[in-house]
Amino acid sequence: MAEVLVYVDHVDGAVRKPTLELLTLARRIGEPVAVHLGAGADEAAKVLGEHGAVKVLTADAAEFADYLVVPKVDALQAAYEAVNPAAVLVPSSAEGKEIAARLALRVGGGLITDAVDLEAGDEGPVATQSVFAASYSTKSRVTKGTPVITVKPNSAAPEAAPAAGTVEQLAVTFGALATGTKVVSRTPRESTGRPELTEAAIVVSGGRGVNGAENFPLIEALADSLGGAVGASRAAVDAGWYPHTNQVGQTGKSVSPQLYIAAGISGAIQHRAGMQTSKTIVAINKDEEAPIFELVDYGVVGDLFEVVPQLTDEIKARKG
Amino acid sequence: MSLRIVVCVKYVPDATGDRHFAEDLTVDRDDVDGLLSELDEYAVEQALQIADEADDAEITVLTVGPEDAKDALRKALSMGAHKAVHVEDDDLHGTDVMGTSLVLAKAVEHVGYDLVVCGMASTDGGMGVLPALLAERLGVPQVSLLSQVAVEDGKVTGRRDGDAATEQLEAALPAVVSVTDQSGEARYPSFKGIMAAKKKPVESLDLSDLGIEADEVGLDGAWTKVDSAAERPARTAGTIVKDEGEGGKQLAEFLAGQKFV
Ligand SMILES: Cc1cc2nc3c(=O)[nH]c(=O)nc-3n(C[C@H](O)[C@H](O)[C@H](O)COP(=O)(O)OP(=O)(O)OC[C@H]3O[C@@H](n4cnc5c(N)ncnc54)[C@H](O)[C@@H]3O)c2cc1C
Ligand SMILES: Nc1ncnc2c1ncn2[C@@H]1O[C@H](COP(=O)(O)O)[C@@H](O)[C@H]1O
Numbered sequence: 001m002a003e004v005l006v007y008v009d010h011v012d013g014a015v016r017k018p019t020l021e022l023l024t025l026a027r028r029i030g031e032p033v034a035v036h037l038g039a040g041a042d043e044a045a046k047v048l049g050e051h052g053a054v055k056v057l058t059a060d061a062a063e064f065a066d067y068l069v070v071p072k073v074d075a076l077q078a079a080y081e082a083v084n085p086a087a088v089l090v091p092s093s094a095e096g097k098e099i100a101a102r103l104a105l106r107v108g109g110g111l112i113t114d115a116v117d118l119e120a121g122d123e124g125p126v127a128t129q130s131v132f133a134a135s136y137s138t139k140s141r142v143t144k145g146t147p148v149i150t151v152k153p154n155s156a157a158p159e160a161a162p163a164a165g166t167v168e169q170l171a172v173t174f175g176a177l178a179t180g181t182k183v184v185s186r187t188p189r190e191s192t193g194r195p196e197l198t199e200a201a202i203v204v205s206g207g208r209g210v211n212g213a214e215n216f217p218l219i220e221a222l223a224d225s226l227g228g229a230v231g232a233s234r235a236a237v238d239a240g241w242y243p244h245t246n247q248v249g250q251t252g253k254s255v256s257p258q259l260y261i262a263a264g265i266s267g268a269i270q271h272r273a274g275m276q277t278s279k280t281i282v283a284i285n286k287d288e289e290a291p292i293f294e295l296v297d298y299g300v301v302g303d304l305f306e307v308v309p310q311l312t313d314e315i316k317a318r319k320g
Numbered sequence: 321m322s323l324r325i326v327v328c329v330k331y332v333p334d335a336t337g338d339r340h341f342a343e344d345l346t347v348d349r350d351d352v353d354g355l356l357s358e359l360d361e362y363a364v365e366q367a368l369q370i371a372d373e374a375d376d377a378e379i380t381v382l383t384v385g386p387e388d389a390k391d392a393l394r395k396a397l398s399m400g401a402h403k404a405v406h407v408e409d410d411d412l413h414g415t416d417v418m419g420t421s422l423v424l425a426k427a428v429e430h431v432g433y434d435l436v437v438c439g440m441a442s443t444d445g446g447m448g449v450l451p452a453l454l455a456e457r458l459g460v461p462q463v464s465l466l467s468q469v470a471v472e473d474g475k476v477t478g479r480r481d482g483d484a485a486t487e488q489l490e491a492a493l494p495a496v497v498s499v500t501d502q503s504g505e506a507r508y509p510s511f512k513g514i515m516a517a518k519k520k521p522v523e524s525l526d527l528s529d530l531g532i533e534a535d536e537v538g539l540d541g542a543w544t545k546v547d548s549a550a551e552r553p554a555r556t557a558g559t560i561v562k563d564e565g566e567g568g569k570q571l572a573e574f575l576a577g578q579k580f581v
């Protein structure tokens with residue numbers, strides 16, 4: 001059976017959920033071979049194997065952390081040449097897309113970014129994408145070379161499918177460009193203890209209506225009562241009330257959770273672009289004309305300072 | 321020596337208008353209002369600030385697009401860029417990102433450059449990969465997705481706010497950078513700027529000027545194909561209640577019914 005390369009997103013061997021989703025999709029096309037760069041391959045291989053990776057190609061080198069993007073492209077290219085895969089799948093993070101694009105150009109394969117679904121087709125994999133702020137859904141395929149496809153988080157459910165997950169060392173030689181952009185320093189983001197925004201099953205976002213950083217704990221308390229992540233509109237981020245890493249929308253994160261709750265958010269097209277594919281959408285807004293209400297499964301017209309605390313208390317009471 | 325900056329800007333359909341596909345499943349650029357992609361205004365702004373800091377700098381704005389894309393160039397010129405290059409050719413219709421990056425790479429080389437500045441993503445296609453492809457094609461460092469950028473002593477430095485960490489980056493010129501919408505508000509063109517822009521040179525190039533064959537670009541030269549595009553069914557109207565003191569509880573009831581609680 002044809003092999004499909006899956007680029008692993010992980011933190012020191014802890015594999016992030018979108019990679020497991022990719023393994024589910026990869027199995028529709030062929031046999032997944034994972035590419036794990038950096039430390040922790042043995043730990044990662046267990047999880048990757050449980051989810052269908054027949055092999056885990058790994059390489060570790062200081063270059064991966066010390067220089068931007070290109071060393072990882074060199075390594076993925078080495079894996080590509082070793083395996084000669086039917087397709088290459090990469091998680092759709094900012095870095096993932098850059099790696100995928102450069103690889104596609106090098107190997108002469110067409111590139112599809114931000115797929116939300118993937119199926120096998122007669123003429124190669126067919127990718128579903130959601131475009132124009134999710135107002136259209138398209139089906140595309142690669143017509144030249146090996147398809148290189150980046151896939152958004154929450155596009156499939158990770159499925160257990162035990163496979164060997166045999167770890168093999170990958171030999172990588174870095175090209176002249178690998179050391180072009182030096183990472184002079186790196187400050188890891190502090191963990192909030194909440195789920196990752198793009199991976200969360202539930203997201204609660206606050207907008208300009210939250211009216212100040214000091215009120216965001218209201219949003220956080222609601223998110224915590226549901227075990228969800230916290231998001232924010234650009235207006236709230238630009239005002240300095242919440243970090244940019246939590247921004248949902250066109251220039252922030254794109255999320256597709258089971259449940260999205262928008263509090264004090266009007267629903268501008270750029271915000272919709274990042275949340276419109278959520279399964280269930282709920283809004284709390286005091287303006288009944290707010291465009292967000294066009295999207296909702298359930299909406300409350302009211303003051304979020306009344307509704308949100310009452311909702312949080314009620315959820316806590318029900319959960320006991 | 322003068323610092324040669326090329327800013328890549330895209331002319332895009334207005335996101336607040338109705339965007340759709342043409343019959344051949346390319347983005348319809350005829351029936352809709354277009355403008356300079358808002359995210360590329362940030363690129364123009366950073367180029368202007370870098371030029372201010374340099375002793376001597378020249379900013380060229382570059383676009384690949386239809387006739388109307390000149391509007392985007394004019395806007396960038398009125399913000400303060402010095403000259404413009406417009407690559408326009410009927411054979412470009414339907415070009416995908418691989419083709420666009422080829423055309424931009426050739427055009428950037430044609431102009432001559434020390435620094436290429438791009439936006440973080442176009443507001444229509446929104447792939448956010450062109451700067452990386454351009455760096456790959458030009459064989460120069462990629463310093464992308466910067467929320468802060470500076471050029472000094474033949475080096476570009478900047479801050480990249482990634483998912484897992486904030487990174488401080490550094491590369492030698494020539495280089496390709498892209499800047500995010502966190503890099504600083506873009507200026508509005510002044511009246512003087514708008515008047516001055518009318519006299520600034522706009523060079524027009526076609527594929528043959530750049531030594532590119534028609535079959536390397538366009539719909540037929542694309543490495544990908546859109547087979548179908550369907551409008552998403554409008555979300556079915558949900559329940560909307562007015563809060564009369566019990567709104568939070570009603571919402572909790574709904575969430576419980578959906579098994580979220
Ligand atoms: C190129 C570009 C990219 C952009 N990218 C993004 C992006 O990634 N993400 C994003 O979110 N935006 C983005 N925007 C901005 C977007 O256009 C909107 O300006 C922004 O989403 C508005 O945020 P908001 O809904 O919080 O604020 P507003 O539009 O001001 O809405 C606030 C809402 O809160 C309600 N409200 C006020 N007080 C209360 C209360 N006490 N109780 C209940 N409701 C209340 C009001 O009725 C109003 O509907 C982008 C814009 C551009 C041009
Ligand atoms: N047709 C184009 N002409 C000029 N610049 C472009 C064009 N397409 C994309 N770019 C540049 O590349 C960036 C990223 O685009 P994209 O990868 O399409 O999201 C944009 O912000 C622009 O700076």
